[in-house]
Amino acid sequence: MAYDVIVIGGGPAGLSAAVNVRARGRSVLVVSNPMEESPLWKAELVDNYLGLPGLSGAELLERFRAHAEQAGAEVRVGRVLNALAMGDDWFVSIGSDVESAKAIVLAGGVTRAKKFPGEAEFLGKGVSYCATCDGMLYRGRSVAVVGYSDSAKKEAEFLSSIGCTVRYFDRPKKCEIQGGDKAERVICDGQEAEADCVFLLRPAIAPTDMFPGIAVENGYVQVDRNMATNLPGVFAAGDCTGLPLQIANAVGDGLIAGQSAAKYVAVLAKKQ
Numbered sequence: 001m002a003y004d005v006i007v008i009g010g011g012p013a014g015l016s017a018a019v020n021v022r023a024r025g026r027s028v029l030v031v032s033n034p035m036e037e038s039p040l041w042k043a044e045l046v047d048n049y050l051g052l053p054g055l056s057g058a059e060l061l062e063r064f065r066a067h068a069e070q071a072g073a074e075v076r077v078g079r080v081l082n083a084l085a086m087g088d089d090w091f092v093s094i095g096s097d098v099e100s101a102k103a104i105v106l107a108g109g110v111t112r113a114k115k116f117p118g119e120a121e122f123l124g125k126g127v128s129y130c131a132t133c134d135g136m137l138y139r140g141r142s143v144a145v146v147g148y149s150d151s152a153k154k155e156a157e158f159l160s161s162i163g164c165t166v167r168y169f170d171r172p173k174k175c176e177i178q179g180g181d182k183a184e185r186v187i188c189d190g191q192e193a194e195a196d197c198v199f200l201l202r203p204a205i206a207p208t209d210m211f212p213g214i215a216v217e218n219g220y221v222q223v224d225r226n227m228a229t230n231l232p233g234v235f236a237a238g239d240c241t242g243l244p245l246q247i248a249n250a251v252g253d254g255l256i257a258g259q260s261a262a263k264y265v266a267v268l269a270k271k272q
């Protein structure tokens with residue numbers, strides 16, 4: 001199905017964007033990793049969000065999600081790998097599925113992990129970010145999964161189910177991928193595994209990997225006052241755009257990004 005807007009990330013920024021896209025009568029899909037794995041879910045007490053003191057991060061997120069769903073947003077669990085523009089449409093890869101939209105709101109929070117040595121060099125040559133997309137290419141072979149979430153374990157189970165011999169590394173601190181023309185092995189926290197493919201399954205993917213060419217400064221996506229990035233139809237909101245990394249700021253950014261995305265879609269519709 002084609003949506004007006006796809007929001008990447010179901011935190012405060014993304015859900016606020018979704019509510020405001022719906023307020024302008026546009027369709028919106030929010031794609032996010034499981035909410036229980038988000039950083040805010042772990043906050044025991046959030047005491048500085050106006051009007052709702054004394055709630056835990058999980059309670060607050062549940063309320064935000066319920067509000068977005070009541071407003072008519074579709075909220076789907078999934079991990080966005082990348083997005084590609086074709087004409088006026090954006091095609092977004094969600095695991096092995098693809099959805100399209102006229103505008104995107106990127107609200108994936110901060111990407112804390114730095115790339116491992118060998119990761120960029122072997123990407124597409126024995127390094128993958130998606131087991132369900134690329135697993136079949138390595139059917140019956142030895143692979144390694146470097147996982148940072150419970151959903152990563154499910155992707156490792158999928159690889160086992162298609163006959164791969166899987167070595168699982170659970171949230172290692174340091175890894176290095178080595179090989180020749182292709183990746184051949186990975187060493188994580190001093191433990192080595194031979195692998196024809198190393199699946200790096202982090203919850204967040206760097207904006208520059210999702211959107212080649214997106215402008216970033218000091219690790220944050222660059223936006224203007226309308227939360228527009230340098231890519232046509234792509235807006236960004238919340239922690240991924242910079243300080244202060246706070247809920248109220250993310251919600252405000254989400255409002256502007258959602259409104260801007262809806263306006264962008266309306267202008268496109270008039271042209272057609």
Ligand SMILES: Cc1cc2nc3c(=O)[nH]c(=O)nc-3n(C[C@H](O)[C@H](O)[C@H](O)COP(=O)(O)OP(=O)(O)OC[C@H]3O[C@@H](n4cnc5c(N)ncnc54)[C@H](O)[C@@H]3O)c2cc1C
Pocket residue numbers: 008009010011012013014031032033034035037038039040042043044045046047048049078079080081107108109110203204205237238239240244245246247248250
């Ligand atoms: C322990 C803790 C306590 C905190 N306490 C407070 C507090 O008391 N007050 C306060 O104001 N702030 C607090 N914060 C900060 C606050 O949580 C953040 O500022 C806020 O959540 C940012 O919202 P966001 O929507 O930009 O990003 P996030 O809340 O990080 O949401 C982004 C979501 O997008 C998902 N995502 C990322 N990439 C992808 C992808 N490629 N595909 C699918 N999904 C993706 C992430 O998994 C995540 O679920 C706290 C943070 C932590 C970690």
